[in-house]
Amino acid sequence: MTHTRTAIVVGGGIAGPVAALALRRAGIEATVHEAYTTTADGVGGALGIAPNGRAALGLVGLDRIGTPMNAIVLQNHKGRTITEIRQPAQFSWRADLYRRLYDLALQQGVEVHHGHELVDVRESGSGIRAVFADGSTSEEADVLIGADGLRSTVRRLIDPQAPEPRYSGLLGFGARVEGAGLPPTGDRMYMAFGRRAFFGYQTFEDGSGVWFANLPYAYRTWQQARQTSNEQWLHRLAEAFAEDTLPALDLLRLTPPEDLITTGPMEDLPHVPHWHRGRMVLVGDSAHATSPSSGQGASLAAESAVELARALRDLPHPQAFAAYEHARRARVERVIAQGARTNSGKAAGPVGRVVRDALLPLFARLATPEKMAWQYDHRISWDAPVAA
Ligand SMILES: Cc1cc2nc3c(=O)[nH]c(=O)nc-3n(C[C@H](O)[C@H](O)[C@H](O)COP(=O)(O)OP(=O)(O)OC[C@H]3O[C@@H](n4cnc5c(N)ncnc54)[C@H](O)[C@@H]3O)c2cc1C
Structure with a gap:
């Protein structure tokens, strides 16, 4: 051979x-x-x-x-920091x-x-x-x-x-925004288990920022779920983060619908x-x-x-x-x-969230x-x- x-x-x-x-x-x-x-x-x-x-x-x-994304600051839905995990990475x-x-x-x-x-x-x-x-x-x-x-x-x-x-039950979304109006997070990505969805963001010296969200979502076919417009997704995301004390709502508000990136179902093998x-x-x-x-x-x-x-x-x-x-x-x-x-x-779910937190x-x-x-x-x- x-x-x-x-x-x-x-x-x-x-x-x-x-x-x-x-x-x-x-x-x-x-x-x-x-x-x-x-x-x-x-x-x-x-x-x-x-x-x-x-x-x-x-x-x-x-x-x-x-x-550079050299640390992840993990927070709960009230924005209280649980820990900072130092791990040199990039996004x-x-x-x-x-x-x-x-x-x-x-x-x-x-x-x-x-x-x-x-x-x-x-x-x-x-x-x-x-x-x-x-x-x-x-x-x-x-x-x-x-x-x-x-x-x-x-x-x-x-x-x-x-x-x-295999579908995880979560959909992925994200965007970059100009004029985030938040203090720069430096090389830290903030991530939070909100009450109803997961949120992450990083903001930079030039005022720009990036965010992502993982939204629990059940659907029959992804084709069907794709009919949802970006305006509707932004609205759903805003609802999911409405009870949290996180900058999620500010960053969502700054995201024009046409800039929303729907990365789709989070799947693995x-x-x-x-x-x-x-x-x-x-x-x-x-x-x-x-x-x-x-x-x-x-x-x-x-x-x-x-x-x-x-x-x-x-x-x-x-x-x-x-x-x-x-x-x-x-x-x-x-x-x-x-x-x-x-x-x-x-x-x-509601019980799992209590255990998780x-x-x-x-x-x-x-x-x-x-x-x-x-x-x-x-x-x-x-x-x-x-x-x-
Ligand atoms: C368009 C796109 C956008 C993505 N965006 C994200 C993201 O935002 N965040 C994230 O975490 N991951 C994203 N991913 C997945 C990510 O790129 C992969 O998880 C990872 O980088 C592994 O890469 P891969 O090359 O194995 O697979 P992929 O990056 O999926 O690349 C596979 C490639 O194979 C091509 N292909 C598929 N079938 C055939 C075929 N029959 N014949 C010839 N070519 C074929 C596809 O068009 C694609 O270009 C995305 C993937 C794609 C294709």
Whole structure:
């Protein structure tokens, strides 16, 4: 069995470009195929980049991304501070992270094809091809990497019984505002368990600010829920925070409806039984989507992309896929489980809220930098050989 020379990367979001860059660093030629006909500039809200994610991005040449968020000040619905958790991280607009990665990939000679929605594959003894919705196919390559996100097609091609995303019961919203009229929070993000919804915000020296909210919400189909206008969502959010002593209402009032970003249902994938089959393998959200509450989605995607490239550098693909999964599965599933626990606190009912608020100081004590080191201090040794 020979080593991998070429790869098809399906998905040009975050994991896809990182995988392509890391593969190039590993001496493997990678081509990215993205379903959208255009780039994703200006699309999406904010996401966290934890120190472990920043380190993984650094390995493919991306540094200095995002706005520092070196502490989380956790408050209750009365705005009383329960604890301050120091953890050096960044937050970035998804569009900014995406654009930086996209530019880097192009600079390094990665081909990115838009309008290539993968619907099937053709696998032979010598290689694999992607089949796109318009009937065209890609060049043959040694492996195909599914970096196609939460609703991955590659996941279903690997395993038709693969699980679907699980809804946490929360919807995500956010916006940036000008003239927030609040004192700057510096490098601190304030987060609060309101009585009926979760709120976070950070304000800056220039008077601008960012906020996000997680609203418990039951719906039949997301298609149907999407009919709700931004004005209506802002109104619902204002109702949810009406009884809290938080700056939520001020920041909502400063948000023009057209600037509201609805990031949609907060979903995860706690356990995907099969990450690879034959010449196909998953990376990023397609394999291990974690709810945004963990702040680790993009970071884990970057880590996995780099680990997969290392494994393919050193081993023929069947062993490389197994070594990659072995290196990643326990870690990512632990983060996903932690994100899900945070979500259940955010979506708690009246009784759950009382228990949660009573236990918050305890949880806060557990979230010390030492206790979180397994998550944030993880570093990938690029040069270390990968054993089968
Ligand atoms: C448009 C968009 C906006 C987002 N906004 C936020 C946000 O505000 N906050 C947050 O925390 N997370 C957001 N996410 C999710 C976040 O980017 C991921 O959780 C994380 O960064 C992992 O990235 P990923 O590359 O694995 O998945 P994604 O970022 O979801 O990228 C997957 C890519 O694959 C493409 N794709 C899907 N199916 C196919 C197919 N069949 N053929 C070819 N290409 C395909 C998608 O169009 C997408 O570009 C967003 C994702 C998308 C796609």
